[in-house]
Structures are given as structure tokens and as C-alpha cells.
Amino acid sequence: MAQQERAIRTRRAVIEAAAAVFAERGYAAATMAEILQRAGMTKGALYFHFDSKEMLARGVIEAQVDPAQWAPRELKLQEWIDVGMTLAERIPSDVVLLAGIRLSADMQGRTRFGSAWPTWIGLVAKLLAEAKEQGEVLPHVDPEETSQAFVGAWVGTQLVSEAEARWGDLSQRVSVLYNLVLPAIATPAALMRLDTAPDRGTRVLAELQDSDGTPLTPAEA
Secondary structure (H helix, E strand, C coil): CCCHHHHHHHHHHHHHHHHHHHHHHHHCCCCCCHHHHHHHHCHHHHHHHCCCCHHHHHHHHHHHCCCCHHHCCCCHHHHHHHHHHHHHHHHHHHHHHHHHHHHHHHCCHHHHHCCCCEEEEEEEEHHHHHHHHHECCCCCCHHHHHHHHHCCCCCCCCHHHHHCCCCCCEEEEEEHHHHHHHHEEEEEHHHCCCCCCCCCCHHHHHHHHHHHHCCCCCCCC
């Protein structure tokens, strides 16, 4: 068990080191030598987990969706909101998310290592489908189509926030996005119960921290 835990920690350290280099330089300019130096470990340890830069990029992308960063909710629409609001709160300080954003937008490299967008689309579609089953979503709403449109709008919102304010207003912008979308898809009974305030992500992350008593690290928060 101890050996397994060490392997998990080592893999996470490699992903974070790679993410830092990818976020700063992009995929094409990043080198395995720099990632190895940033990770501060032997070549054997790094290549045990990832045998190429392409595999490292895939590892960073796969690390984007972490259910530990939000809590299950009775209202699945609220859970969906919490996913987006905690993500908005974490992006400025989470190097793995920042790298994932840059890698997903790399139109040449993503043909080799993929993108985080399909995973986010799948997650949102799943939550919307569950919300519809519970009567929170209007009958005419298609979860998959709504998810595709929302994630596209979310990505655009993030890009504008980065360009205009280095993500300083991202939570506010994402709150506005939810407030525009939700009246078109949510039942009136569900809509009146939803919390889309700009500080929602901050409060959810604090709730998760309080639940186990362990402060979130910058990469976790």
C-alpha cells in the first residue's frame, strides 16, 4: 500500500511539473529535459509513468476533471453549477488546469494528445440528463446539445476573461453565463432554488476543505 501511494504521489508530481512547463511554453516548445528538471526526479522515475511528451500531455489533460473539487448535490443543476463555479475559482492558481487549457486549444498538437473539452462536455451532459430525470430540466431540453453549447460558451468566457483581466473576473463572468442559460432550461421550481452567486465556487471549495479538515494545496484549490 505504501509503495502504491508513493507511485501515485510520484505520478502526480510528474503531471504537475509537466503542466507547469506546458502552461509556460506550450506543447511544441516544452522538452522532456526541462520537465525532468522541474520534477526533480530521475529519468527512470519519470519514464516509468510516461514514456513520451505526448503521453505526458495526455496525462495532464486527463487530470482536468477531479470530482473531489465539488460535492454531490440533491439538485443536479446545482451540482452542474458547482462544477463550473469551482473551476472558475481554481483556474488562476491551478497549473494543471492552466496547462489543460493551453493544450486543449493547441489545434496542431491536440490531434496527437487530445483535448479536455470532450470530457467536460460528457460530464455536463451526464449531470443535465440526471437533472432532467429528476424533473429539474424542461422536457424539450436535449442534455447533449445543451452541454455542447454551454462548454463552448464557457471556453469563450474563459478566454475573454484571460485576455481582459487575467481571469480576475472569471467567477463573475461564469455566474452571468449560468444566469443567462438556466432560465431557458430549468423548471421554475428548480430555478428558484439554485445558487449562482459569483462567490459560489469559493464557498464550495471552503466546504470541501472543512469536510476533511485538510487545507487544499494550490494545485487542489
